[in-house]
Amino acid sequence: MRRLLRALVVVQLAGCASLEVPLRDHLGSQDAPLRDCASWFVALDDRVEAAGVRDAQETRVAGFPYLRVNRLLAALAPAAASDPGAMQALVERLARLDQAARRAELANLPGQTSGAAQRRTDECARLLRAADLAQPESLRRLLGRLRVPDDYSTTQRLLGLYALTRIPFAAGVRRWEAEVRTAFRRDSQEVPAAARVRYEPPALPAQAGAAALRALATADANALRLPEPSAGDLELLLAAHAPILEIEQSGDHDRFGKLRWLPETEVPSVDASDPVVYVDLAHTVYRGRPLLQLVYTIWFAERPAEGRGDLFAGALDGLVWRVTLAPDGEPLLYDSIHACGCFHLFFPTPRARLLAAPDGLDEWALVPQTLARIPPDARPVVRLAARTHYVERVWFTTAAGSAARYTFHRYEELRSLARVEGGRRSAFGPDALIAGSERAERHLFWPMGIASAGAMRQWGRHATAFVGRRHFDDADLLEKRFVFDLK
Structure with a gap:
């Protein structure tokens, strides 16, 4: 002071x-x-x-x-x-x-x-x-x-001759999208069950789901009509919609956990003995009406290299899973990215219909799997691949297993983490990036205008398309791409 x-x-x-x-x-x-x-x-x-x-x-x-x-x-x-x-x-x-x-x-x-x-x-x-x-x-x-600059550098795009280089990049994106769709059509039992570990969310107290729905019904009683549940009601909603995470195992790099600072280090480490999911709320706007979104983020220590020249390998890897709720509390759509903003996938429920992509090269919405009707009291199971931590499949279950349980921490904690040697430090730098999480892909992808493509970054700073301009937190992201049945 x-x-x-x-x-x-x-x-x-x-x-x-x-x-x-x-x-x-x-x-x-x-x-x-x-x-x-x-x-x-x-x-x-x-x-x-x-x-x-x-x-x-x-x-x-x-x-x-x-x-x-x-x-x-x-x-x-x-x-x-x-x-x-x-x-x-x-x-x-x-x-x-x-x-x-x-x-x-x-x-x-x-x-x-x-x-x-x-x-x-x-x-x-x-x-x-x-x-x-x-x-x-x-x-x-x-x-x-009241303007938020986008996370694309026009200067980078000009220097990288974006008008021309986006053409081969767009072709590469289309190939990747085709590979993802093919992967989702494969037999879901290819990975032996023994090679997978399941993590379940905190147990819900009795009648918690019904209480959460009642709370959501009055959560938008404000002049902006923003759904803003109380802290207690938000905990219930987060627990009610939290995913079961089923992760293929090939080493410690496939175990997620709490981010922390170790002594004299410049890159946050992951304590896999403490499986933590960082949670927060967000909103999207659909036809003038704000809708509540629940956000779940997990961190792995690394994405290991698949061989020499792996452009995507490096320290730290994060996955962000989000659910968008209708006013009645039912999920409309799930989507996910990695914490670099990469690999944006959409998983619509029967209450969401994908709109046709406009003409042009810009990335639109990759829907590798359309979900069936959600059974009562069911929660999503999200299967992740070993090493890459790609989402491989999503389904619903009402069965409670003997899986390990994860705990919730607020995402806001990552903005100020204690250091062993004293003091505090954010996991993110002033540029919103996690220093030390850089990927070699940045040397190839820079003409697309994204700063340090592949590096892990902070909420609100996720550009999710190489071709075009798209952000994970764009207020109209879903309205532009889907028709929702709000009943």
Whole structure:
């Protein structure tokens, strides 16, 4: 706290010429508390940048240092602009995003005890927000700045002659898609049962499924109609829809677990003795209506090389499994990616119909398997291959086995992990990548515009197509590609 206060002394208005209004105006305000709070945020951001602990999950909003935006809220902003209640609800959620990111950044600052600094940051956020919301011009500026840049580099694409190189890349994508469809048609019993290990989610308490459905029915009682279950109800929903993971085994690299920092290391390690699934909620927007999504992420220590020249091998490998729920709580669609954003697969239920792909080379939606009607009280079984950790098949079961159980941890924990030698550090860098998880494919795939293609990256930063532009968290990702039966 004292170090931050000392930093405030050296904040000079002349050095803030590049800052956007209204923050720039607050720095010159005659209102001392307002001026001090603006200076606090400038000094805090300077320290965060200097220490290299910027959290990149969401996008900061220029001129509004107490707000951050993601693709969902950016998509909801135009409709909220004409409704004061919706606008207030939108700003509240933008503030929550910044508060969570600031909490991680403060915890990760070297030598920082974040309690007092967090309280000061929260206090200043409230003060600046009240001042800005009282000014119609500030609100207009805010709406114009709620944009999330895509995760494609136009410069890379220009240098890589994307207009030409995308043609052979698109052909390669089509070959891979054909291989995936062929693999899903193979006999599901090719791998002996003894070579597979099953992991089941936490046990549901009696009547928990029904309670979760009741909670979902009222979870969107807010001005944005965003389904936001309480913490307890979210736990029930996560447990009710969590997958059984059936993983082919060929070594320790096929056992998932908790991410942690070991002493004097620069790449997070995986503790496979503690099988953890990192969970979170997300949303998609379908015909103007936000729908709840549940997200499950697992981490393996590595993807081992299949031989010399394996472009996809490297340290750490993650799998993200997501379910999109109808308002009545039934799954509409499942989809998955690896934590690099690669290998995006869609698994629609009978309540989702794939739309035809538009003409052109852009990647659309790979559906290797259409799921049958989901039996009551059934949960999905997701089979993963050894070594590559590719999804091989999905089906449903109501049977409870003697499998090992995994536990839930919140995905947010990955933004600030304890270090054995003291202090804390995010699993992700300021560029949203996990340092040390780079893949050799980046040297070949760079003309497609994705930074360090193949490297593991943070939620909100997953570009999922080499040809075209597509993100895992695009608010209209599913609406563009599927027709849903919401009943």
